[in-house]
Amino acid sequence: xxxxxxxxxxxxxxxxxxxxxxxxxxxxxxxxxxxxxxxxxxxxxxxxxxxxxxxxxxxxxxxxxxxxxxxxxxxxxxxxxxxxxxxxxxxxxxxxxxxxxxxxxxxxxxxxxxxxxxxxxxxxxxxxxxxxxxxxxxxxxxxxxxxxxxxxxxxxxxxxxxxxxxxxxxxxxxxxxxxxxxxxxxxxxxxxxxxxxxxxxxxxxxxxxxxxxxxxxxxxxxxxxxxxxxxxxxxxxxxxxxxxxxxxxxxxxxxxxxxxxxxxxxxxxxxxxxxxxxxxxxxxxxxxxxxxxxxxxxxxxxxxxxxxxxxxxxxxxxxxxxxxxxxxxxxxxxxxxxxxxxxxxxxxxxxxxxxxxxxxxxxxxxxxxxxxxxxxxxxxxxxxxxxxxxxxxxxxxxxxxxxxxxxxxxxxxxxxxxxxxxxxxxxxxxxxxxxxxxxxxx
Amino acid sequence: xxxxxxxxxxxxxxxxxxxxxxxxxxxxxxxxxxxxxxxxxxxxxxxxxxxxxxxxxxxxxxxxxxxxxxxxxxxxxxxxxxxxxxxxxxxxxxxxxxxxxxxxxxxxxxxxxxxxxxxxxxxxxxxxxxxxxxxxxxxxxxxxxxxxxxxxxxxxxxxxxxxxxxxxxxxxxxxxxxxxxxxxxxxxxxxxxxxxxxxxxxxxxxxxxxxxxxxxxxxxxxxxxxxxxxxxxxxxxxxxxxxxxxxxxxxxxxxxxxxxxxxxxxxxxxxxxxxxxxxxxxxxxxxxxxxxxxxxxxxxxxxxxxxxxxxxxxxxxxxxxxxxxxxxxxxxxxxxxxxxxxxxxxxxxxxxxxxxxxxxxxxxxxxxxxxxxxxxxxxxxxxxxxxxxxxxxxxxxxxxxxxxxxxxxxxxxxxxxxxxxxxxxxxxxxxxxxxxxxxxxxxxxxxxxxxxxxxxxxxxxxxxxxxxxxxxxxxxxxxxxxxxxxxxxxxxxxxxxxxxxxxxxxxxxxxxxxxxxxxxxxxxxxxxxxxxxxxx
Ligand SMILES: [Zn+2]
Numbered sequence: 001x002x003x004x005x006x007x008x009x010x011x012x013x014x015x016x017x018x019x020x021x022x023x024x025x026x027x028x029x030x031x032x033x034x035x036x037x038x039x040x041x042x043x044x045x046x047x048x049x050x051x052x053x054x055x056x057x058x059x060x061x062x063x064x065x066x067x068x069x070x071x072x073x074x075x076x077x078x079x080x081x082x083x084x085x086x087x088x089x090x091x092x093x094x095x096x097x098x099x100x101x102x103x104x105x106x107x108x109x110x111x112x113x114x115x116x117x118x119x120x121x122x123x124x125x126x127x128x129x130x131x132x133x134x135x136x137x138x139x140x141x142x143x144x145x146x147x148x149x150x151x152x153x154x155x156x157x158x159x160x161x162x163x164x165x166x167x168x169x170x171x172x173x174x175x176x177x178x179x180x181x182x183x184x185x186x187x188x189x190x191x192x193x194x195x196x197x198x199x200x201x202x203x204x205x206x207x208x209x210x211x212x213x214x215x216x217x218x219x220x221x222x223x224x225x226x227x228x229x230x231x232x233x234x235x236x237x238x239x240x241x242x243x244x245x246x247x248x249x250x251x252x253x254x255x256x257x258x259x260x261x262x263x264x265x266x267x268x269x270x271x272x273x274x275x276x277x278x279x280x281x282x283x284x285x286x287x288x289x290x291x292x293x294x295x296x297x298x299x300x301x302x303x304x305x306x307x308x309x310x311x312x313x314x315x316x317x318x319x320x321x322x323x324x325x326x327x328x329x330x331x332x333x334x335x336x337x338x339x340x341x342x343x344x345x346x347x348x349x350x351x352x353x354x355x356x357x358x359x360x361x362x363x364x365x366x367x368x369x370x371x372x373x374x375x376x377x378x379x380x381x382x383x384x385x386x387x388x389x390x391x392x393x394x395x396x397x398x399x400x401x402x403x404x405x406x407x408x409x410x411x412x413x414x415x416x417x418x419x420x421x422x423x424x425x426x427x428x429x430x431x432x433x434x435x436x437x438x439x440x441x442x
Numbered sequence: 443x444x445x446x447x448x449x450x451x452x453x454x455x456x457x458x459x460x461x462x463x464x465x466x467x468x469x470x471x472x473x474x475x476x477x478x479x480x481x482x483x484x485x486x487x488x489x490x491x492x493x494x495x496x497x498x499x500x501x502x503x504x505x506x507x508x509x510x511x512x513x514x515x516x517x518x519x520x521x522x523x524x525x526x527x528x529x530x531x532x533x534x535x536x537x538x539x540x541x542x543x544x545x546x547x548x549x550x551x552x553x554x555x556x557x558x559x560x561x562x563x564x565x566x567x568x569x570x571x572x573x574x575x576x577x578x579x580x581x582x583x584x585x586x587x588x589x590x591x592x593x594x595x596x597x598x599x600x601x602x603x604x605x606x607x608x609x610x611x612x613x614x615x616x617x618x619x620x621x622x623x624x625x626x627x628x629x630x631x632x633x634x635x636x637x638x639x640x641x642x643x644x645x646x647x648x649x650x651x652x653x654x655x656x657x658x659x660x661x662x663x664x665x666x667x668x669x670x671x672x673x674x675x676x677x678x679x680x681x682x683x684x685x686x687x688x689x690x691x692x693x694x695x696x697x698x699x700x701x702x703x704x705x706x707x708x709x710x711x712x713x714x715x716x717x718x719x720x721x722x723x724x725x726x727x728x729x730x731x732x733x734x735x736x737x738x739x740x741x742x743x744x745x746x747x748x749x750x751x752x753x754x755x756x757x758x759x760x761x762x763x764x765x766x767x768x769x770x771x772x773x774x775x776x777x778x779x780x781x782x783x784x785x786x787x788x789x790x791x792x793x794x795x796x797x798x799x800x801x802x803x804x805x806x807x808x809x810x811x812x813x814x815x816x817x818x819x820x821x822x823x824x825x826x827x828x829x830x831x832x833x834x835x836x837x838x839x840x841x842x843x844x845x846x847x848x849x850x851x852x853x854x855x856x857x858x859x860x861x862x863x864x865x866x867x868x869x870x871x872x873x874x875x876x877x878x879x880x881x882x883x884x885x886x887x888x889x890x891x892x893x894x895x896x897x898x899x900x901x902x903x904x905x906x907x908x909x910x911x912x913x914x915x916x917x918x919x920x921x922x923x924x925x926x927x928x929x930x931x932x933x934x935x936x937x938x939x940x941x942x943x944x945x946x947x948x949x950x951x952x953x954x955x956x957x958x959x960x961x962x963x964x965x966x967x968x969x970x971x972x973x974x975x976x977x978x
Binding site for chain 1: 453455458459460461462463464465466491494495498499500513514515517518519520521524525542543544545604605621622623624658775776778779780783784788888891894921922924925928929930931932933934935936937938939940942943944946947948950957958959960961964968969970971972973975
């Protein structure tokens with residue numbers, strides 16, 4: 001059928017057509033040449049975060065799109081319930097590191113692929129580690145981790161005379177799935193909307209008010225939550241915190257939740273539902289992972305090759321009813337506390353200095369900040385003073401009295417610089433206190 | 443989420459393995475999947491990516507048809523072929539690697555051409571749940587389409603080409619009971635409450651209540667009370683937007699006020715205000731369902747009518763008698779006390795059972811009249827059917843070969859779409875042109891580096907002929923033709939993987955009769971990262 005039997009290798013012949021031929025729709029900067037595939041294969045280094053449902057697909061797709069140098073980070077081990085979609089794992093891999101098994105599989109399967117595995121948390125690595133990558137692709141289910149890596153990539157940006165040095169931009173391609181829905185976004189840190197600019201795009205976590213689960217339960221979920229939050233700590237059946245992977249724990253909660261449900265005349269407490277609520281299980285299927293990971297890698301390929309314009313900058317996918325996509329441009333926030341340039345001061349606006357420190361903490365946990373466990377250090381001319389830190393028990397103990405004090409009592413004035421640490425970011429946030437109702441007497 | 447979940451905490455290994463997807467299609471969906479047999483024609487990247495997303499969730503079995511041998515260019519883009527397999531049967535190697543994914547799945551292959559199989563054994567395709575053909579030529583599509591149309595076996599044809607791709611579904615009739623819409627249309631029957639509901643709703647005396655109790659009255663009761671007030675004032679139920687505003691205002695004024703005359707923010711009242719729109723209109727019958735109830739297959743039952751249509755006929759009888767659909771029997775969560783919620787839920791549940799029993803009795807009568815076994819439809823089947831009766835779906839696609847052979851019945855639709863410069867119909871026509879090009883020249887336009895320029899002319903000629911057949915005077919842009927010749931038959935892995943995921947899920951929808959398949963053509967453009975659907 002095909003008669004050009006020359007000696008030139010036919011490996012990646014499909015990619016080479018795309019990369020070595022000019023086309024009318026190519027990006028203006030695109031100059032077709034064999035060098036592009038060389039670059040993708042030899043110089044490009046891509047970091048894949050997460051070796052789960054998306055991660056397995058991402059590594060395979062990258063390898064088959066010509067990328068040879070990859071790193072993969074995942075702190076999880078393989079579980080039986082992963083096998084319906086995480087296709088690089090087999091029954092006898094259960095309990096092993098996802099990152100290590102996935103990397104080994106790809107390295108053996110795709111000639112020339114060099115995937116380096118990290119059985120770690122993303123927080124285990126510093127700027128120097130992340131700076132080595134051409135592109136970072138995220139396949140995570142944690143919003144906090146997404147925010148952390150986003151802030152990390154922003155922190156690598158270099159500004160020369162308040163102008164962004166383009167060479168310091170490491171694109172972030174982010175994918176997420178839930179059941180038959182998914183989304184893909186392309187983030188050019190410092191240039192386009194970052195994760196933090198669009199925090200409101202993430203669906204709020206379902207939470208049930210304590211008064212509902214305690215006194216007016218109506219749904220089976222309310223009964224399960226009650227056992228989880230109230231009964232477990234009261235009865236402490238196994239002398240430890242709940243482990244969603246321990247069938248004894250799930251069984252105990254299942255039985256207690258059933259008892260409570262029948263007490264109130266509520267039906268529908270099933271073992272599957274109990275597991276779902278306790279482990280916060282998100283339904284997942286192979287097909288959606290394939291779709292979203294493929295879309296991520298197509299975008300990474302466009303970024304690496306400049307062969308055509310990338311997604312600008314957000315795509316939603318849903319195949320509950322037919323196959324549906326929607327793309328739009330999420331807007332970059334000028335005052336984003338992560339990606340607005342470092343030289344531009346950032347402010348935290350509070351009404352007046354009669355506010356208590358605990359109210360500031362609350363404020364930082366909501367609004368555009370959405371922090372998880374903010375710690376605050378105040379910068380004074382003579383020295384810095386730790387006002388509150390929650391995740392180091394010894395410091396928590398010595399600083400918790402400050403929570404009840406007002407800003408005035410803590411000598412914080414309009415313009416005081418605060419240094420805030422939080423698990424959603426690798427580096428502290430420097431932010432200036434600004435009172436919206438200036439008190440003239442002070 | 444799923445009422446058929448096992449009650450026993452003893453979970454089998456299989457249930458644990460498939461847990462994340464059982465939450466989407468339930469144990470009964472999984473059973474359907476495990477009984478299905480899929481046929482894939484041609485080991486392309488797209489083909490194996492589709493099978494991957496079917497083997498992983500545990501499809502019963504698959505058969506691959508491909509007479510080709512593995513070539514070097516196949517290996518570097520396909521995860522299920524490897525360097526050592528060059529020269530071997532593609533079908534055999536792909537089957538081997540796909541089966542590694544899931545020991546629950548059976549798979550076999552036939553390394554013969556489609557032509558040969560059809561000549562030797564025309565009934566070969568009879569046993570498949572769904573047949574998927576990738577990278578087929580125009581003549582193969584015509585042949586396969588007409589055979590499967592007569593056999594009533596669903597067919598998906600698809601292609602991944604450069605930065606684009608398409609899939610088309612051919613199915614004579616597909617019915618869905620569990621369509622799982624994102625928002626269920628829950629009827630509260632407030633306009634015409636059944637007796638037990640009416641007496642419950644009227645047992646509340648809101649005016650005499652203390653704030654604490656007042657703030658815990660279910661919104662359904664509140665809505666009903668002010669609806670009665672509205673009817674007393676205006677002699678009719680609220681119909682227009684203005685009417686509904688008046689009703690909302692009545693409800694708002696019903697909130698308790700504090701000593702300064704400011705209303706307490708009673709959440710149950712807020713819920714009642716929000717519900718004015720959906721809770722009053724949800725009692726009417728959706729137009730989609732009215733259409734279904736007047737469908738020929740519903741109205742004219744025969745001895746061969748499928749359960750879906752027998753149940754639809756019984757449903758039609760119910761609707762004509764009662765003026766509404768059977769109740770769903772579920773309640774959304776609302777601000778109220780446990781006692782009220784459980785009582786109200788029970789009232790709706792009991793009535794839903796009664797409605798379903800009513801429909802079931804009709805179904806049994808119909809089965810007897812039709813000389814069908816009375817146990818061919820169980821009470822459980824009818825309950826499910828009634829529960830989801832507001833979201834039933836029926837899909838009938840066209841026959842592909844009819845469009846290809848005759849002057850297309852849908853030519854005016856295609857032509858009008860082509861007049862829109864932003865429409866992705868252009869891509870559909872080009873992909874059709876490429877099928878024809880391959881049938882004529884046995885290679886893809888631009889497959890060889892020095893053929894790109896001359897092939898542009900040849901592909902243009904194919905497209906002109908095609909457009910004339912359709913009766914469109916639109917011309918396909920030269921740039922786009924050039925772009926497709928540049929692709930030269932390339933199949934990009936990530937483009938195929940995207941489409942493969944989409945198509946696999948459509949196949950699962952067809953097998954499980956859950957969720958709604960596309961009708962009937964999707965076009966994927968990876969440059970813009972978008973999918974559009976055309977009903978051809
Ligand atoms: Zn930002």
